[in-house]
Amino acid sequence: MNAPPPLPPRAADYKFCLRCGQTLERRLVEGVLRPVCPACRKIHFIDPKVAVAVIVERGEQLLLIQRRGDPEKGKWSMPAGFVDAGEDPARAAEREVREETGLHVRVTALLDVIAKTEPAEGADILIVYRAEAVGGSLTPGDDAAAAGYFAPADLPADLAFASTRTVITRWLAGR
Numbered sequence: 001m002n003a004p005p006p007l008p009p010r011a012a013d014y015k016f017c018l019r020c021g022q023t024l025e026r027r028l029v030e031g032v033l034r035p036v037c038p039a040c041r042k043i044h045f046i047d048p049k050v051a052v053a054v055i056v057e058r059g060e061q062l063l064l065i066q067r068r069g070d071p072e073k074g075k076w077s078m079p080a081g082f083v084d085a086g087e088d089p090a091r092a093a094e095r096e097v098r099e100e101t102g103l104h105v106r107v108t109a110l111l112d113v114i115a116k117t118e119p120a121e122g123a124d125i126l127i128v129y130r131a132e133a134v135g136g137s138l139t140p141g142d143d144a145a146a147a148g149y150f151a152p153a154d155l156p157a158d159l160a161f162a163s164t165r166t167v168i169t170r171w172l173a174g175r
């Protein structure tokens with residue numbers, strides 16, 4: 001006998017129907033185990049969590065922040081964060097940079113879309129943009145202990161998340 005398929009990520013958090021409040025059951029729907037409402041028959045599909053990360057360029061340098069909190073506290077990464085429902089991801093990218101560094105930036109290009117990033121990052125899809133500063137002043141925000149521009153040859157040794165180095169490598173390859 002085959003083992004039942006695993007629940008999709010976060011599906012175990014779904015206990016009650018969002019539409020009618022009934023306790024959910026788990027049923028196979030086209031080969032995938034999903035929370036299903038036995039009363040109103042709503043199938044609760046789990047939407048992917050989408051995050052944005054931003055390479056803010058200044059000449060040959062890019063902007064990094066030192067993370068104030070967990071995960072990866074004290075390590076360095078690009079400004080990044082989750083996209084809100086209804087929010088244009090490019091605007092989310094500009095918002096995250098503003099919140100974390102005080103800089104006002106303009107997205108200039110899409111660099112990459114990365115599927116299934118590390119669990120610690122909490123995103124299923126990471127959209128990476130290139131951007132340039134158009135105003136503001138460099139001041140670490142609530143989530144950042146420090147922020148600064150770095151040359152590729154002079155990056156901090158303790159980069160957060162494997163994806164940070166992957167993204168920087170792809171950025172360098174595309175210049």
Ligand SMILES: [Zn+2]
Binds near residue numbers: 038039040041042
């Ligand atoms: Zn229901």
